[in-house]
Amino acid sequence: MPRILGIEIPANKRLDVGLRYIYGIGPARARAICKRANLDPAKKTNELDDAAVASLAQILQEGFVIEGDLRRQVAQDIRRLVAIGCYRGLRHRKGLPVHGQRTRTNARTRKGVRKTVGAVRDRTTRRLGRSEDEAKPEAKPEAKPEAKKA
Numbered sequence: 001m002p003r004i005l006g007i008e009i010p011a012n013k014r015l016d017v018g019l020r021y022i023y024g025i026g027p028a029r030a031r032a033i034c035k036r037a038n039l040d041p042a043k044k045t046n047e048l049d050d051a052a053v054a055s056l057a058q059i060l061q062e063g064f065v066i067e068g069d070l071r072r073q074v075a076q077d078i079r080r081l082v083a084i085g086c087y088r089g090l091r092h093r094k095g096l097p098v099h100g101q102r103t104r105t106n107a108r109t110r111k112g113v114r115k116t117v118g119a120v121r122d123r124t125t126r127r128l129g130r131s132e133d134e135a136k137p138e139a140k141p142e143a144k145p146e147a148k149k150a
Contacts, residue, residue: 002045002053005060007067009045016041019056024066033059 001011002018009018019030034041037055039048048056060066065073081089091098097110108114 002048004053004057005067011044011046013045014041015039015043015045015048018045022060022066024064024070025060029064033064036063 002009004022007022009021016027016030016034019025019033020027025033031041033056036059037052039052039056078089078092082093083089088098095110095112096103097107101107103111
């Protein structure tokens, strides 16, 4: 299992697929890196020699923003949007979709687990599954004070 810039690349994958395990590298960029390093994208990563791994590491270091630097840059961009108070920043702050998707239904990835709105008045009612009228204890009829007989 080759290690490029501290990231473990799976040994049994093609080179262009294995490079995608690095944050910031997708299919097109992986093919471009293979072409720049003069390596066959169909070659398995465990077949790479040390010189090929070193050339890949050098290409990645000098030409691309990847891994920690890219994560930091994305987080900084989001913080900037929130700080200036633009619409996208407000959506990030509220934890809602940013790119205009509907939120009346769906959007569960951004919104998280459903929070039920509309509370039941009594906790025991909810637990027992009874209606409110059934849950209230029956009131005892008040005893009428007896009138004195004269």
